[in-house]
Amino acid sequence: MTRSDNPRSLARPPRLRAALLALTLALPAAGCSLFEAPPVQRGNKADPDLLAQLTPGVQTQADVQSLLGPPTSTGTFDRTNWYYISSVTRMRPGTKGAVEERRVVALTFDERGVLRQIRELGEKDMNDNVGMVERTTPVPGTERTVLQALFGNIGRIGAGNMGSEQGPGTGPGR
Numbered sequence: 001m002t003r004s005d006n007p008r009s010l011a012r013p014p015r016l017r018a019a020l021l022a023l024t025l026a027l028p029a030a031g032c033s034l035f036e037a038p039p040v041q042r043g044n045k046a047d048p049d050l051l052a053q054l055t056p057g058v059q060t061q062a063d064v065q066s067l068l069g070p071p072t073s074t075g076t077f078d079r080t081n082w083y084y085i086s087s088v089t090r091m092r093p094g095t096k097g098a099v100e101e102r103r104v105v106a107l108t109f110d111e112r113g114v115l116r117q118i119r120e121l122g123e124k125d126m127n128d129n130v131g132m133v134e135r136t137t138p139v140p141g142t143e144r145t146v147l148q149a150l151f152g153n154i155g156r157i158g159a160g161n162m163g164s165e166q167g168p169g170t171g172p173g174r
Contacts, residue, residue, distance in 0.1 A: 036090065037092075040088070041087075041088055042086065042087050042088070042089060043072050043085045043087055044068070044069055044072045044086060045086035045103065046084035046103070046105040047068075051118060053067060054067070054115060055115075056116050057114065057116070058114075059114070059115045060109075060115070061109055061113040063115075064082070064115060071083055072085040073085060080111065081106060081107070081108055082106070082109070083105070083106055083107075084103075084104070084105040084107070085104050086104075087101060087102045088100045088101040104120070105119070105120050105121070106120075106121055107119075
């Protein structure tokens with residue numbers, strides 16, 4: 001039987017088989033990006049082009065706010081520090097939202113409200129000041145002694161009332 005006599009070889013030329021194989025291999029990779037959500041900008045992003053327009057010693061807090069908008073956060077005890085915090089997040093199937101990019105720009109003003117310093121804070125500037133405590137708070141009445149554990153269930157279910165619920169208001173005559 002020659003190749004031209006075989007109906008299978010005529011139905012699928014080698015190029016078509018290669019194209020089908022490539023399509024089959026490409027679909028799973030394309031499917032990952034198909035279900036991926038678009039990136040979401042969060043916070044107040046301080047645009048680098050706008051930051052380049054700021055000059056320490058010249059602009060005031062009002063100038064900065066009109067150019068960049070209100071800060072994301074200010075210093076808790078000292079209102080001379082402004083922070084512009086932004087991040088880009090993306091939801092992926094089967095995972096929590098992942099932070100793709102994080103940016104923190106810190107602006108420092110003097111007591112008259114004049115800009116003194118512009119800093120971009122990175123991972124090395126982050127500080128973990130709050131440590132987690134691994135203790136648990138004891139709750140009174142939850143500890144059982146060895147005798148309570150061994151003999152605690154004796155008498156709870158009587159021989160004549162197997163399977164019935166016992167408790168306040170469930171006894172005979174009620």
